[in-house]
Amino acid sequence: MSRPQDPHRPFLPFGNPFRMLLPKGSYLGPKLLALLNSFEETLAERLKRLKPRDREDVLSLSWMRSALESLCGIHTDIKTLITALELPVCDWDDKWIDVYLDNSLNLLDICIAFTSEISQLNQGRLFLQCALHNLSGDSNKSVRALSSLDGWRQHISSRNPRLENCFSIMDGLSQTLDLPKIKSSAKGKVLMRAIYAVKVVTVYVCSIFTAAFSGSAKKLMDLQVPDTCLWADAFASLQTFVNTEIRCIYSSGRATVLKELEVVDASVKKLYPIVQNEVNPIEAQMLQNLISDLVKTEGKLSQGLDLLSNVVDNFFKIVLTGRDALLGNLRIGGNASDSVITNKAEGQALR
Template identity: 35%
Template sequence: MFFSCGNPFKALLPKKNNACMSSHLVSLLNNFETSLRVSIAELVPKDDDKNGYITVSWMIQAMHSLCETHQAISTLMTTDVDLPVSDMEESMYADISSKLLEFCNAFTSEMARLNHGNMLLKSAFSDPDEVSLWHIDCWRQHMASKNPRIENCGEVLSSLVESMNDDHDLRGLKKKVNKKKKKQYEEEKVLMRALYGVKAKTLYIFSVFAAAFSGSSENILYINIRKEMKEDEEEVPWEKAFMELQNVIMNTFLSNRFMVIKDVKAVESGVEMVYAAVQEGSVPNSLMVEPLKQSVMVLSERFDHVSKETSCLFDTVNSARDALFERLRTKYEYELAESNVAECR
């Protein structure tokens, strides 16, 4: 859920002026940013996980975290800080949120593609007495194919990050802000700062997903928090955790050109070992095949779980869009009615 706010933090008053802000709004912002900090910190890979791989378990956790964050910002937008819809850049909101939905669909399609490969492997190992090399060959060809929806993600994500640093729309916002009532201005400051954090977290995690699915670490973004938002040279509550997350993942893959999903790599290695054994004329024993079959089953279940969390995010964003458009419709109907009444007079 993003507005065309450009870089919002130049619009914020200095920290010392926050004392003038209502305690309710200060509490809302503090609670939201604290929750955002905790959610980001939980995604930093532990020491045991810093092994050059992204795991599907981390992907499940990351997508679940995004879903919760977007549910929280949706509540902040529509309940806690209920700004009049006239203050929203509805056209840009529709554009950016539609891209977010497209990413969700792209990731879901890639997981479906990978699970189709897992189905081929299940067929290859369905006969306990014989491994089907034909199904493995089909699996190899399938895994070598590319998903064009994933290939385009990196470029789009980069353009969205660049838009975060564009303060052109903010200058126009400043002119509007001076004419607004104090309460509405303060609400907008809170919402814009919260939205910036959500956008940074979302775009970065999506870039990791794009890198993992494409196999290229070049798709991983590095997002610098704008200095204008650091009031009195202090960090925002979630900045330290966010930079740590980026640094850990970046350092993990700094020396590698390709990015690998650990669970997928383990299955691929196991399949190649079984394939080589069959070609050599030996029959793979159960100690080799059974663990591999189990790994394929677990991998399919985990990708299904990621897809479920991705659907949650899709539904959350889509519901927020519907709510916005409904408020727009109601606003326009009201304005039209008022206009008709005025004309009758």
């Protein structure tokens, strides 16, 4: 993964995580190996399906929704794996639990930041709706329409302060991709390798969202995955394709990078000068055509934002229920560290 100031340099400061996770001489029985291979092969297929068929799909709301849907599936897959491992939470190392609780809390904060950004984009649509309402009436309302279009321009160029917090969280998560050394537990080794996979893909997908919402490719991450992972090639192919296109988009100097938002903004730019000037009979039909185009593009933007918002909410619920289930199992299991972990989690929730 690259550091923010040097996005093209691979970031792997902790070396090969599997040198710690699966040292020489380690052995996984046929059942555990089958569980691990099944998880990693499923992950590889999800990543292959996520790779856009066309460059224009990158940073479209529909593709971003697909990326987050894949992430929801991956987080569900690891819950299934944990159940199949039959590894009671009371047997988890305290370090695993601490890392899980910290990371899950960070993911919840990231979801809140993404929801806030989507909400802000939806608020911007109110300016468009006001403009369209005024343009559908008599020409005396054109001044109000222009004011609304100006409001739209200012709104989409403003930055959401919640994203700044999201950036620091992402930087912190990028430093937790190393893995604790597992000495004797074969099941623990499988669990940690699967958790590593989920963390890498989660951090990467979230970095795409932060790059899309922030207006900068500096937060886009590059990760290296050990070749021993069955999903390494699929991940590398996806990452190379998507990162190359995102950096190309930003290098072109576009004001907006979300595809549906870009189409709406282009419609506004065409409409604005005609509304600004007194419309003659020749331009009247052009005005109506542009208004019609804006209605359609605004509708697609609205639908895309609503669907994306639903998936962000779903991901939030998956992370939250997983976190709650872990805390519940710890309380039931009577682990000696339960009270410490529970108090820590409750303290974080009160931030």
